[in-house]
Amino acid sequence: MKRRFNLIPIIAIAALFILLNACIFSGLSTIISSKLLTPIFWGFIAFLITSLLLTIQRIKGSGGMDKYFQIASHLFLTVFVAELIFAAFLLLGDIYRLFLSLTSNFQPEGFHWFARSTYWVDFALVMFCLTVVLFIYGITRGKYAYRVIKHTLYFDDLPESFNGFTLTQISDVHAGSFTNPKAVQKGIDLINAQKSDLFVFTGDLVNNAASEIVPYLKHFSQIQAPFGQFSVLGNHDYGDYVKWPTEADKIKNLQQLKAYHAELGFKLLLDEHVELQKNGEKIILAGVENWGIGFGERGDLNKALQHTQKNDFKILLSHDPSHWDAKVKQFPSKIQLTLAGHTHGMQFGIEAFGIKWSPVKYRYKHWAGLKSENNRVLNINRGFGFLGFSGRIGIWPEITVIELKRKA
Template sequence: MRWIILISLYVIIEIYAYQAIKTITKNQIIQIGYLVLSLAIIGYVIFIFANYDRSVGPTKYTLRASGFLFATLVPKLILVLFMFGEDIVRVCVAGYNYLSNTFFQGKAPQYMPDRRTFVSQLALGVAAIPFAGLLHGIFWGKYNYKVITHVLDFDDLPDAFDGYRILQISDIHSGSFDEKGKIEYAIDLINQQEMDLLLFTGDIVNTVAEEMDDWIDVFKKIKTPKHGKFSVLGNHDYGEYVTWETQEAKDANFEAIKEVHQKIDFRLLLNESVFVEKDNERIAVIGVENWGHNFKKAGDLTKASEQVEKEDFKILLSHDPSHWEYEVKRHEDHYHLTLSGHTHGFQFGIEIPGFVKWSPVKYVYKQWAGMYTEMGRYLNVNRGFGFHAFPGRVGIWPEITVIELRKKNPTA
């Protein structure tokens, strides 16, 4: 029944889109070419997803099919809005014509007005904007890395850490990569930043540890700053989204994913903490396993903080920002800065600094991209290094975050 509903909706969308093409051109070659192309794309998408293997999980083929689907479906939805709106007007005019009987001139009356070429042309023009944006996102935007810098002031930051620089990356999703040169460029960009500490906040793969096999040497090139590289797990790192033949196979994959962190010189924090020391002062770096309001809750903040004193300055790594919203920000132990990822900013949205910041994901996550502060505590939601599900990014670019800690001057 679900497939019947989806296919029926697609047929309706396709009928409206074809009406727009048919209205602006009478050239049958163009009309037939449009139909053949549309049928080929939807046929390919149906074939790929009908043969989806849950024991394998997402592949480059499913990513490509998603790209084709989104790049063609979104513009057609724009066409439907225009064409359906015009149909409402046409029906109203037809009703008026029928009631007023104004078209009876000795021949059969035409109650329903013809479609207007102008409306179809306008609809196609508007639809071309998201179409171009999606193509740009697929072929260029997904590797359009941005370095975003934040400077945060704290009253209780240890003096020795004034000016301390932390670099954060998140959501690598190595199984989605298709251009080695672009990833190497991003690694070089990371290495160009001045940093004292590097932190990774989860989702190193889409599903299986083998996805990192071709990328180990690339990510090993990330330089190790003076105080090291630390990481945590994300929801995709548990192998929850595929069907395993045995529990033993799933457990083996999980162990292999944890080993990947070691292979690229990151220390994986599994509900535990470490102290970074400088000039006889320290800050705590606390890493929890994934804790999501709507996802796996393996994170144990109490266990992770066992060795941490209440007065310690705390940096928490927690993949899902909903953890901050539901458990961390009101915690009696003051967690000064939480670093998360997970949302990817939906890989689609509009961001003009100082003017607009919007993505559909804002209706799911209260904190979904960038820096947030409440109750004297900070949360940074990294927009992600990689991509997943849709093979592109539109308006929400892959992010490398640099955070500089400052000691607030109470007399300033």
């Protein structure tokens, strides 16, 4: 059965793209008087739209993107976002000129919408170029620009023996998206360099097929921690987003993926828990199958915490942060710390100068970093890999290191 693509959103985007470019063309006409501007500009726009539509047609029924679609879609996206920036600055300039026109006592010629200042258009063009450069960096280097983010968390019920205990978390590897094993190895080396007591992985090892992790088994199997390496499944790990020849093939794929977790040295927690012992004291490390609003509510928290006590100190691995809001933060048996991923920070945004913004905030109110409520803490990892957009801009791949401290 062939995979069906809905062309209506594509056509709508193309129409918007043409209207946007009419605005861009009017701005460029202010600073470029050559007659060649029209055929070159609109010829390039036609090329972008045509190549995108042709590559979409090419991958129908293939079950995934090929390199031609990636090139066409990433070129389109880069130009589209850069033109939005260009148009935004043109609009700001037009509003400013309109304001001056309305407030000035001397208006010999009145306001002309397209009579723009060449200096302002030049500035908008500079911002366009900077956006393109930023996208090129994000696609070529940013997606492997691993960052270590450290948190120290204080709990009044942490067992004394675990005071100063450290764990390293990564999430959302999406091995099928990797194209640079050497860059991935640098991330693995950075993980091991943290020398944490515990390593945890919070889901989405692959995009769809278990075989995607095979080229990187030797890389991720290098990860070692004294208290072990533990993992859970994410929504992509179940193979729900591609068409399988039979249901049996889908089940076989999932079983193979579970086997690869074991081959990596990861103890996969499927609605279960383990006890981490130190000096006669313990903490509970639990993991659930993926539970996420709109992404499959498989996980069973009651089963995962069966035979644990309310006063046990618990760490939960749960891929989707919507689980924490819907279930975990009010769960009768207190779960002090939950570790999640899933959002990727949408791989695009800004976290600088006191600003924290990504488009993903319109889907998830809290989408990265720490959140505390009801005396319980959630950490959302921004992801180790990438998916869809083969790059990262402003939201870099993350290795989280958390130190647990006991309140005095």
